[in-house]
Amino acid sequence: MEPEPAGTGAPVPPVIDVTPAARAVVLEARAEEDGAESLALWVEVSGAQGATFSYDIYFQARADASDGDAVSDLGGLAVVVPETSVTHLSGARLDYSEEGEGGLVIVNPNTPSRAERVLPEGADLSSELAQRIVAVLEEQVNPSIAMHGGYAELVGVDAGTAYLQLSGGCQGCGLAKVTLSQGIEVALRDAIPELVSVVDVTDHASGTNPYFEAAKK
Numbered sequence: 001m002e003p004e005p006a007g008t009g010a011p012v013p014p015v016i017d018v019t020p021a022a023r024a025v026v027l028e029a030r031a032e033e034d035g036a037e038s039l040a041l042w043v044e045v046s047g048a049q050g051a052t053f054s055y056d057i058y059f060q061a062r063a064d065a066s067d068g069d070a071v072s073d074l075g076g077l078a079v080v081v082p083e084t085s086v087t088h089l090s091g092a093r094l095d096y097s098e099e100g101e102g103g104l105v106i107v108n109p110n111t112p113s114r115a116e117r118v119l120p121e122g123a124d125l126s127s128e129l130a131q132r133i134v135a136v137l138e139e140q141v142n143p144s145i146a147m148h149g150g151y152a153e154l155v156g157v158d159a160g161t162a163y164l165q166l167s168g169g170c171q172g173c174g175l176a177k178v179t180l181s182q183g184i185e186v187a188l189r190d191a192i193p194e195l196v197s198v199v200d201v202t203d204h205a206s207g208t209n210p211y212f213e214a215a216k217k
Contacts, residue, residue, distance in 0.1 A: 014072035015081045016043055016089045021096040022104055023077050030077075033059055040071070040078035043094065044085040048112035052151055053088055055106055088112075111151060129192070130157045136191045137164075141184050152184055160196035162188065 018026070018041075030036050040062035045053045060080070065071050068083035081089050092108040125134065133154050141152050156163040164184065185198040 014074060014079060015070045015086050016079065016092045016094055016106075018074050018077065018079060018094045019096065020075075022094045023075055025096050025104065027077055030059060035061075038062060040065070040080045042080045042082070043089065043106070044082045045088045053108060053110070053112060057094075057104060057106075125154060125157070127157060129160075129194075130154060132192055133157065133162050133188060133195070136188055137184075140187050140191070144183070160194065162195060162198045164198060164200055166200060 026041050030039055030041070033039055038061050039059040042056070042058050042060045044056050046056045047054045062071065062078045062080065065080045066083070070081040070083070070086050072079045088110050089106075089108065090110065092106055092110065095105055095107060097103060097105045125131070137152050137154060151166070153165050154162060155165045188198055189195050
């Protein structure tokens with residue numbers, strides 16, 4: 001069932017779900033805003049970074065929603081997804097993670113199309129070996145780790161070593177090293193025996209998605 005236009009004012013099935021833990025954090029933060037009761041949580045895709053989307057999460061008046069935006073009521077919290085982000089966020093989940101300093105994270109089963117992806121500067125994935133690695137990641141690895149909101153992307157190959165960037169639920173995850181060594185690397189080396197090693201080049205320190213911005217005017 002497709003979300004109804006915001007202008008109808010009727011509750012609709014949520015484009016993005018919000019877990020109870022995340023909702024409690026959001027409601028507590030909203031209570032500190034002026035005119036809290038009029039504010040909705042707006043969640044939108046702001047761009048694409050490699051194989052994952054980047055997001056803006058902020059408070060803004062629910063009344064600012066336009067026809068075509070998806071508006072849902074989730075346990076006393078209005079959530080607005082702008083029309084341009086509905087497809088990209090369909091089936092996603094806003095959760096609260098206690099990893100690191102803790103914060104809100106978006107687990108999204110959707111990924112940017114190849115046309116939307118921006119590869120890291122200098123990445124050369126044109127070799128036969130690189131293409132074989134990409135095929136294993138796309139067909140075997142990513143469907144498996146997508147269940148946890150994760151995604152592995154090849155960013156370079158040099159002297160038989162594959163350099164991977166983990167994103168989504170894998171970025172900043174304390175088990176990322178285990179996922180790489182016991183899952184991803186095993187799958188790649190089983191499929192491609194000549195592969196020498198697999199290296200994780202992810203910046204795990206930045207693995208928590210943004211918290212709140214001030215309400216947009």
